[in-house]
Amino acid sequence: MERIYHNPKCSTSRKTLELLRENGIEPEIVQYLKTPPSRAELKQMIADAGIDVRTAVRKRESLYAELGLADASDDELLDAMAEHPILIERPFVVTTKGTRLARPIDAVHEIL
DSSP: OOEEEEOTTOHHHHHHHHHHHHTTOOOEEEETTTSOOOHHHHHHHHHHHTOOGGGGBOTTSHHHHHTTGGGOOHHHHHHHHHHOGGGBOSOEEEETTEEEEOSSGGGGGGGO
């Protein structure tokens, strides 16, 4: 099943959803701020996307600095993202061909 972890306020997320639809994919849309993935799901998505945990964190969020996450371990980062989904970089896209963080959006082409 195709899925996008989406934030409708994010232009990159909106453009990624548009790209999926242009390629004939109508994904399940998970507004992750309202329905966040579990810590285990998040860890699996990051691994499936072939990125490290730090890449999956929104470092520009003020909460990142407020929580002092610059020197956090992967486990601490996962805990923080699970507790505060605003810290999850977006959008993650899952298709039958794999998982990608759409930063840059072109990365999604690999799994269409």
